[in-house]
Amino acid sequence: MSDYKTIIGSCKDKPGGIIEAYHALQREYNYIPEDAIGVAAQTFGLSPAQAYGVATFYSYFKVGPRGRYIIRICESAPCHVAGAAEVVAALESELGIKMGETTADGKFTLEFAECVGQCQSTPVITINSTPHLGVSAQGIPGILQGCK
Numbered sequence: 710m711s712d713y714k715t716i717i718g719s720c721k722d723k724p725g726g727i728i729e730a731y732h733a734l735q736r737e738y739n740y741i742p743e744d745a746i747g748v749a750a751q752t753f754g755l756s757p758a759q760a761y762g763v764a765t766f767y768s769y770f771k772v773g774p775r776g777r778y779i780i781r782i783c784e785s786a787p788c789h790v791a792g793a794a795e796v797v798a799a800l801e802s803e804l805g806i807k808m809g810e811t812t813a814d815g816k817f818t819l820e821f822a823e824c825v826g827q828c829q830s831t832p833v834i835t836i837n838s839t840p841h842l843g844v845s846a847q848g849i850p851g852i853l854q855g856c857k
């Protein structure tokens with residue numbers, strides 16, 4: 710909790726402070742811990758509901774636990790046509806979770822993404838922002854094994 714206080718407190722006097730604080734939390738944890746929202750509310754003089762509302766209004770903020778490896782699958786048209794759906798099916802069956810979920814061991818989260826600008830080599834997934842190009846369903850187990 711004291712870590713949240715330090716991170717949030719460092720943004721107290723910045724313009725748009727609560728947004729800056731949420732960015733800083735998400736950089737640190739990969740998501741915004743629910744407990745941190747209460748600390749942000751106190752720090753910025755908002756009700757918990759208001760602070761929660763800010764966190765959930767912006768789609769780039771993720772509230773609640775997420776995995777150490779965030780795997781995003783591009784679902785824009787070129788990747789879709791190139792077989793993104795089979796890659797999604799392979800990821801879901803290898804990890805035993807659905808899109809939007811996190812594995813019970815907290816290691817992997819699956820999310821969709823818009824085009825990540827690598828359309829020359831579709832389908833594309835990113836793992837913690839590192840792109841993997843021309844991915845196939847058969848290649849998924851090997852890629853996951855690379856995530857230690």
Ligand code: FES
Nearest residue numbers: 783788824825828
């Ligand atoms: S459409 Fe998938 S990277 Fe561009």
